[in-house]
Amino acid sequence: MFFAGGGMELTERKLKILQAIVSDFIASAEPVGSRTLSRRYGMGISPATIRNEMSDLEELGYLTHPHTSAGRVPSDRAYRLYVDSLMDRFELPDDEKARISEQLTRDVTELDKTIMRAAGLLSEITRLTSFAITPKQGENRLRYINILPADPDTVVIMIAAESGKIKNTVLKIKVPYTDEALSLLSKSMTYSYRGKTISDILTMDIIRNFETDIEAMSRLAANIIPNFMATLESMLDIDLYMDGLTNIFSIPEYNSLEKAKMFLEMLNRKDSFTDVLVNRDEGVIITIGNENKDDMMHDCSLITATYHIDGKLVGKLGVIGPTRMNYDKVTSVIEYMTENLSSAFEFSPG
Amino acid sequence: MFFAGGGMELTERKLKILQAIVSDFIASAEPVGSRTLSRRYGMGISPATIRNEMSDLEELGYLTHPHTSAGRVPSDRAYRLYVDSLMDRFELPDDEKARISEQLTRDVTELDKTIMRAAGLLSEITRLTSFAITPKQGENRLRYINILPADPDTVVIMIAAESGKIKNTVLKIKVPYTDEALSLLSKSMTYSYRGKTISDILTMDIIRNFETDIEAMSRLAANIIPNFMATLESMLDIDLYMDGLTNIFSIPEYNSLEKAKMFLEMLNRKDSFTDVLVNRDEGVIITIGNENKDDMMHDCSLITATYHIDGKLVGKLGVIGPTRMNYDKVTSVIEYMTENLSSAFEFSPG
DNA sequence: GTTAGCACTCTTGTTAGGCGAGTGCTAAGC
DNA sequence: GCTTAGCACTCGCCTAACAAGAGTGCTAAC
Numbered sequence: 001m002f003f004a005g006g007g008m009e010l011t012e013r014k015l016k017i018l019q020a021i022v023s024d025f026i027a028s029a030e031p032v033g034s035r036t037l038s039r040r041y042g043m044g045i046s047p048a049t050i051r052n053e054m055s056d057l058e059e060l061g062y063l064t065h066p067h068t069s070a071g072r073v074p075s076d077r078a079y080r081l082y083v084d085s086l087m088d089r090f091e092l093p094d095d096e097k098a099r100i101s102e103q104l105t106r107d108v109t110e111l112d113k114t115i116m117r118a119a120g121l122l123s124e125i126t127r128l129t130s131f132a133i134t135p136k137q138g139e140n141r142l143r144y145i146n147i148l149p150a151d152p153d154t155v156v157i158m159i160a161a162e163s164g165k166i167k168n169t170v171l172k173i174k175v176p177y178t179d180e181a182l183s184l185l186s187k188s189m190t191y192s193y194r195g196k197t198i199s200d201i202l203t204m205d206i207i208r209n210f211e212t213d214i215e216a217m218s219r220l221a222a223n224i225i226p227n228f229m230a231t232l233e234s235m236l237d238i239d240l241y242m243d244g245l246t247n248i249f250s251i252p253e254y255n256s257l258e259k260a261k262m263f264l265e266m267l268n269r270k271d272s273f274t275d276v277l278v279n280r281d282e283g284v285i286i287t288i289g290n291e292n293k294d295d296m297m298h299d300c301s302l303i304t305a306t307y308h309i310d311g312k313l314v315g316k317l318g319v320i321g322p323t324r325m326n327y328d329k330v331t332s333v334i335e336y337m338t339e340n341l342s343s344a345f346e347f348s349p350g
Numbered sequence: 351m352f353f354a355g356g357g358m359e360l361t362e363r364k365l366k367i368l369q370a371i372v373s374d375f376i377a378s379a380e381p382v383g384s385r386t387l388s389r390r391y392g393m394g395i396s397p398a399t400i401r402n403e404m405s406d407l408e409e410l411g412y413l414t415h416p417h418t419s420a421g422r423v424p425s426d427r428a429y430r431l432y433v434d435s436l437m438d439r440f441e442l443p444d445d446e447k448a449r450i451s452e453q454l455t456r457d458v459t460e461l462d463k464t465i466m467r468a469a470g471l472l473s474e475i476t477r478l479t480s481f482a483i484t485p486k487q488g489e490n491r492l493r494y495i496n497i498l499p500a501d502p503d504t505v506v507i508m509i510a511a512e513s514g515k516i517k518n519t520v521l522k523i524k525v526p527y528t529d530e531a532l533s534l535l536s537k538s539m540t541y542s543y544r545g546k547t548i549s550d551i552l553t554m555d556i557i558r559n560f561e562t563d564i565e566a567m568s569r570l571a572a573n574i575i576p577n578f579m580a581t582l583e584s585m586l587d588i589d590l591y592m593d594g595l596t597n598i599f600s601i602p603e604y605n606s607l608e609k610a611k612m613f614l615e616m617l618n619r620k621d622s623f624t625d626v627l628v629n630r631d632e633g634v635i636i637t638i639g640n641e642n643k644d645d646m647m648h649d650c651s652l653i654t655a656t657y658h659i660d661g662k663l664v665g666k667l668g669v670i671g672p673t674r675m676n677y678d679k680v681t682s683v684i685e686y687m688t689e690n691l692s693s694a695f696e697f698s699p700g
Numbered sequence: 701g702t703t704a705g706c707a708c709t710c711t712t713g714t715t716a717g718g719c720g721a722g723t724g725c726t727a728a729g730c
Numbered sequence: 731g732c733t734t735a736g737c738a739c740t741c742g743c744c745t746a747a748c749a750a751g752a753g754t755g756c757t758a759a760c
Contacts, residue, residue, distance in 0.1 A: 033753050046703050051754065069709045069753045109519060146498060148508075156516060158498075158508070164520050166506060169459060246618050249611040257607055261599040268596050383722050396734050401723065419722045419741045 010060070016043065017053050018062055019086045022074045026324050029252040031071030076289035076323060079301070083286055083327050090328035092336055096125065100333075104340040111165070111309075114344070116241050118317055118337055123244025126330050128251075128321035129267065133277050134239045135313035138199040140165065144190040147182045147224060155182060157228055159235065161198070163309050169231045173223045181220055189228075198235055240274045242267060253299070253322035266296040267320070277316050282306045284335055289323045301325055305334045307341035317341070360410070366393065367403050368412055369436045372424045376674050379602040381421030426639035426673060429651070433636055433677050440678035442686055446475065450683075454690040461515070461659075464694070466591050468667055468687055473594025476680050478601075478671035479617065483627050484589045485663035488549040490515065494540040497532045497574060505532060507578055509585065511548070513659050519581045523573045531570055539578075548582055590624045592617060603649070603672035616646040617670070627666050632656045634685055639673045651675055655684045657691035667691070 010018075020041045024032045034047040034054060054072050057063045062078040074082070092100075103121050108114050115132045123130035146158040150170065155177065158168040193201050248254045248263055267273060276294060280287075284305045290298055297320075304318030317338050319330055360368075370391045374382045384397040384404060404422050407413045412428040424432070442450075453471050458464050465482045473480035496508040500520065505527065508518040543551050598604045598613055617623055626644060630637075634655045640648055647670075654668030667688050669680055 031753090035753075047753095048703050048705095048755095049701085052702090055755080065754090067710055068755095070711075071753065109521070143500070148496060150493070150510060156508075156510070158506075158518070160500060160506070166518055166520060168508070168516055168518065170514050170516060171459070246611065246614050249607065249614075255607065257599065257605065257610065260607065260610065261596065264596050264599075381722090385722075397722095398734050398736095399732085402733090405724080415723090417741055418724095419739080421722065 013045075014053055014057060015086065017050060018057055018074075018078060019082065021054075021063065021072055022078055022082045022086065025074055026326060029324060031066055031073050033071035036071070074324075076291065079288045079323055079327070080291070083288070087328045090326075090332040092329075092332050096333075097336065100125075100337055101340055104337065105344045108344045111345070112239065112241075114341070115239075115315070115317075116243075118341060119241045119243040122317065122319060122333065122337060123247060125333050126319050126321075126326070127244070127247050128319040128325065128330070129242065129244045129247055130317075130319045131240060131242045131267075131273075131277070132317045133241075133274060133315055135163075135309055135315040136238060136278065137161065137163075137165065137235050137313070139197050140235075140313060141195050141197050142190075142193045142201065144194060145186055145228070146190075147186045149177070149179050149182055152176075155224070157224065157231055159228070159231055161235070163313055165235065167231055167235050169227060171224065171227045173220075175219050175223055177220055181217060185217065185221060185224065198232060202229065202232060202236075238274055238278065240270050240277075248321075251322055253324065262296065263300075266294075276302075277304065277318070280304050280316070282314060284331060286327065286331065299323060301327075303327070303330055303334055305338040307338040307345070309342075309345045311342075311346065315341075363395075364403055364407060365436065367400060368407055368424075368428060369432065371404075371413065371422055372428055372432045372436065375424055376676060379674060381416055381423050383421035386421070424674075426641065429638045429673055429677070430641070433638070437678045440676075440682040442679075442682050446683075447686065450475075450687055451690055454687065455694045458694045461695070462589065462591075464691070465589075465665070465667075466593075468691060469591045469593040472667065472669060472683065472687060473597060475683050476669050476671075476676070477594070477597050478669040478675065478680070479592065479594045479597055480667075480669045481590060481592045481617075481623075481627070482667045483591075483624060483665055485513075485659055485665040486588060486628065487511065487513075487515065487585050487663070489547050490585075490663060491545050491547050492540075492543045492551065494544060495536055495578070496540075497536045499527070499529050499532055502526075505574065507574065507581055509578070509581055511585070513663055515585065517581055517585050519577060521574065521577045523570075525569050525573055527570055531567060535567065535571060535574065548585055552579065552582060552586075588624055588628065590620050590627075598671075601672055603674065612646065613650075616644075626652075627654060627668070630654050630666070632664060634681060636677065636681065649673060651677075653677070653680055653684055655688040657688040657695070659692075659695045661692075661696065665691075 017037070020037055020043070021032050024037070024040065034050040037043075037050055038045060038047045054063060057078075058065065058072065062075055062081065063072040064075050066073060100121060103117050104114060111134065115134060119130045119132040122132075140161040140163050143160045143162050146160070148156045148158060150156050153174075154170060154172050156168055156170055158166065160166045245264065245267065248260060254260045254263055272294075276292075276297075280302075284303070286301065286303050288301045292298065292300065292302060299322065300320050301323045302318060302320050304316050306314050306316050308314055317334060319325075319334065321330075367387070370387055370393070371382050374387070374390065384400040387393075387400050388395060388397045404413060407428075408415065408422065412425055412431065413422040414425050416423060450471060453467050454464060461484065465484060469480045469482040472482075490511040490513050493510045493512050496510070498506045498508060500506050503524075504520060504522050506518055506520055508516065510516045595614065595617065598610060604610045604613055622644075626642075626647075634653070636651065636653050638651045642648060642650065642652060649672065650670055651673045652668060652670050654666050656664050656666050658664055667684060669675075669684065
């Protein structure tokens with residue numbers, strides 16, 4: 001590396017060749033040789049010259065040799081360069097745009113279903129495996145708490161957040177209650193927690209708060225509050241949706257049982273995969289091969305983008321596939337979809 | 351077939367041999383030959399005799415020949431016989447029973463999570479692909495409808511069924527409302543529909559019902575009822591959970607990409623798979639290979655059992671795998687799990 | 701600096717031969 | 731007449747050998 005061909009650098013021509021190699025390899029999945037290159041891309045240079053250039057590019061770390069006499073294959077570094085500066089911006093065809101908008105703005109009251117539709121559409125368009133996560137709810141603020149009578153010994157706790165997300169649980173309680181007591185408790189709790197974030201409430205010493213009231217009320221609260229907390233905590237769960245898992249069977253990179261198995265098993269560990277996603281930055285993020293921290297993703301690329309609910313809460317949408325993927329098209333699609341989601345959820349549910 | 355060896359029938363010895371073959375093949379996944387059979391199972395008969403018997407069994411349709419000089423493999427018919435009369439009842443070890451009970455009776459307020467845990471546990475124990483569906487809600491009866499104020503222009507519709515299942519949606523409405531009007535509408539709707547099944551309500555001419563009231567009320571109802579109906583309809587959706595999909599990679603039957611792909615793609619069509627499950631009878635049902643109507647399942651076996659909510663609503667739990675599976679153990683596990691689920695949900699959520 | 705030519709390398713596909721497991725048949729034994 | 735030993739035969743599978751094809755790297759000429 002240090003002595004690598006004094007002064008050898010990425011000339012205009014080298015870049016052009018590199019771009020051709022990456023494009024060709026992305027399209028064909030076959031190592032590309034000098035002859036093919038000079039034939040297919042009329043660049044007025046002979047195979048021999050190209051060979052020399054390729055040899056330089058290899059020394060610079062942009063190309064690899066699967067074995068002595070095969071064509072060249074782009075390295076992660078080449079893909080990185082390609083993504084950063086070589087590839088053209090891909091403009092989505094109008095009909096595809098229309099289809100996406102239509103699917104994502106229809107019936108948005110149920111966030112989960114819309115997100116599932118987004119993942120489904122994304123895998124269908126990209127022919128890769130797609131995924132989506134719902135927003136972290138920690139920063140979501142409580143709007144109201146409503147505790148409703150159901151049966152003589154059953155109440156329903158209903159928690160609504162500012163984003164519109166609502167969650168309820170059914171609870172059997174041991175102490176008798178009156179509708180007025182429930183209503184009072186609801187109002188009192190709403191008064192105390194309205195506008196606070198879920199995370200904040202979860203760290204507060206809630207039981208204590210309600211001990212000061214009248215005796216009967218206090219007992220009722222003691223029954224209800226643990227369940228309230230549990231429900232609140234479950235609102236923090238991030239849901240992960242995936243689609244197009246079987247798409248990998250049509251991708252040459254996963255043409256062996258061993259590799260397909262590894263891939264599917266990696267995605268099957270939903271918790272750790274969710275962690276990976278949660279920890280990515282906002283905006284459109286592309287990580288290529290070894291750039292992924294997780295060992296099991298060393299020959300995958302991951303593209304994610306963020307969508308927003310109400311301009312605040314952040315969810316993510318993306319694809320995972322072999323490092324050889326159509327970065328330009330995939331990126332455009334994901335970007336367009338998250339934009340659509342964000343505007344669909346501008347003042348809306350969560 | 352017609353002239354097949356006049357009077358040839360399943361003697362005691364043939365049954366014994368057949369049982370040995372099925373057991374051995376289930377355990378080893380390798381065609382079993384006469385020599386192995388006579389050696390491994392001390393049945394005091396020489397390989398040659400066994401060969402004759404096997405030849406008869408083949409003619410009777412219980413065995414197959416993958417090719418001329420391989421051992422014998424049980425046919426679907428043999429598995430059917432095995433399941434019906436040859437196999438021993440498998441008694442689950444106590445620790446496994448304890449584990450199942452513990453997992454399935456803990457924290458049963460959320461049906462969905464319990465069902466997911468059941469599927470997870472089932473695939474873990476059987477090393478197969480498991481699935482579970484939530485009950486059909488059509489026969490579930492409505493307990494109450496509650497329409498709650500949220501924002502000046504937003505209400506929450508909450509529908510509770512007798513089984514304990516609760517569903518809510520957020521709805522932006524165009525007409526102004528008062529809390530009293532909502533409360534009145536809730537009571538009125540509850541009064542009208544309490545005790546009726548969801549299916550029945552969905553076929554009623556609901557809008558008409560509420561037109562006779564006072565003017566303002568009628569307008570409010572007109573705004574809310576379509577959404578109410580949509581929510582009610584969504585309560586009918588059956589959820590399908592699967593687990594252990596990647597288990598198939600350790601099963602010899604799916605040792606080719608082609609077959610693994612077929613299998614996963616079949617399960618990926620959730621709608622049609624759900625249909626298959628919904629249409630099966632109650633109780634423990636085993637269908638083997640060609641007994642499955644669906645072409646894609648012709649070399650799979652499917653075992654399902656039903657669990658009950660409140661003694662009425664019916665959900666299902668089961669596994670799918672190659673026809674060569676441990677019918678005895680798998681059946682016991684599924685049966686034990688559904689029994690546990692049913693008793694956990696005896697007077698409970700849904 | 702570029703290119704033609706050529707030897708060399710490495711993968712892939714095909715073919716042939718040997719091995720092992722298992723059957724089916726025949727003839728001998730009980 | 732059922733059971734068994736013996737033996738020829740059939741396949742699938744593994745390995746080695748070989749040819750074809752694609753591509754490189756180097757050298758020498760332009």
